[in-house]
Amino acid sequence: MKYLIVGLGNIGAEYADTRHNIGFDVLDALAGASNAVFTTARYGDVAEVRWKGRTLVLLKPSTYMNLSGKAVRYWMDATKVPLEHLLVVSDDIALPFGTLRLRPKGSAGGHNGLKNIAELLGTEEYARMRFGVGGDFPRGHQVDYVLGRWTDEERAAMPERLKLFGDAIRSFAAVGCAQTMNFFNKK
Template sequence: MFLIVGLGNPGAQYAKTRHNAGWFVIDELCRRHNIELAKKNADYKVGLGFVGEHKIALVKPQTFMNLSGRAVASLKHYHRVELEQILVVSDDLNLALGKLRLRAGGSDGGHNGLKSIAQMLGSKEYPRLRFGVGEPSREERVSSGTTGFVLRPFSADEWPLVEETTRRAADAIEWWLQNDLEGAMSRFNG
């Protein structure tokens, strides 16, 4: 069993925001593998299925970003998976729009969802896929800060690249599941 967790915020007002890039990837994997996120409790929605021979749980935490770790820790214990069997997809404003960065572990990079997960798991050493959402301009940082930037929807001009990046992120996850993390990193990082 592998847990694939896409980070995002619940609520229609956040549906197309940069902070919900992880949810875009979960939606793409659900579509590709005919998985429905049907099982829901207060902390998460989850759908079970397969990628090749690998059983997966696709997860969308339903808490706000800074509490995402509750869902991940709960599902890790319930399904008895190891840290290396968890992959978390998050937005990253330090990566240019359209870039992906797959890693075996590491810092939270200031991302509150990743910080919450590391706290709840007691480790930073779990795979993660960072989805580049672009960096706010100096003016945007001054006027609304990074929080305002990640909670703003992508523009119509950005959507084609967002959709392409979402597909490549799903491809990277499928590669990881059916091959290995290092190969996926070599193939999809950049």
């Protein structure tokens, strides 16, 4: 069985280590823990991880955040992954730092990357895992905040949070969304 795991972020060195790129960071950590290597392919960087008889195709789109749907649609078709085996990892300013929230479907919640994916897939019925990045910014400064760098405190907590998210992704592939939600959404 194949699963498409998409980490949202923006390409380019100026976006590395920013809150908005946490989807890329989660996939980098999962690939690193599995000794998988990303290669540049059409519409993104791709790596494969094997887990309990399943193949996880990890995708970091190269289409920029707000156009992520094009890469997701292409890779779903190319790998013949059904919609129920798609998981998208993104940042969420409505959740405290490091919070994991997995849902089997839902709205974009103002996230332009998720909005574009729903638009190109023609549905919001796909699983998404949100990484809380907090929302401690003055009114009108959301863009500066999500494109800003992590604090020293957040950076220190990152290895443990990234491992937890990797474990949740493996669980999603092994036991499905409902059981993974029950176990990981409380952590």
